[in-house]
Amino acid sequence: MRGGRVLGYVYVDAVFYNPFDYTKFVQGWCRLEDVRRSVLKALVDTGATFPALPEDVVEKLDLPIYGEAEAETATGREKVRISAAVIQIEDRTSLSYIIIRPRGTTPLVGVVALEQMGFRVDPVTGRLIKGLPLML
Numbered sequence: 476m477r478g479g480r481v482l483g484y485v486y487v488d489a490v491f492y493n494p495f496d497y498t499k500f501v502q503g504w505c506r507l508e509d510v511r512r513s514v515l516k517a518l519v520d521t522g523a524t525f526p527a528l529p530e531d532v533v534e535k536l537d538l539p540i541y542g543e544a545e546a547e548t549a550t551g552r553e554k555v556r557i558s559a560a561v562i563q564i565e566d567r568t569s570l571s572y573i574i575i576r577p578r579g580t581t582p583l584v585g586v587v588a589l590e591q592m593g594f595r596v597d598p599v600t601g602r603l604i605k606g607l608p609l610m611l
Contacts, residue, residue, distance in 0.1 A: 487519055490515075511537060525585045528576065555574050567593065594606070
């Protein structure tokens, strides 16, 4: 799915991978089936810099925690925990920092990952359009 609109929001099917497992796959040390992953319907948020995942997904994928940083979020300025993941939308991937959000929140894909993969959002159709990727 290239993206779909639900009440003015754009959602995509995205796969979030454990970055260490994914690196082992790329290096030929394991099969893609062995990489810890979570397939999620994620909100494309062009107002968000980095992707965000709920804490329960971060725990399930055993993502690394790199620490805390102060960030401007939808709820205001706050300290957030930072992780990293490999994100796949269609046939494109991105390695990105991840903001860890509370359990049960909606997964987000922000502009950093979208730009790395070469996607932009068509504001008329609410669909993702492929351009040239920065990462493959």
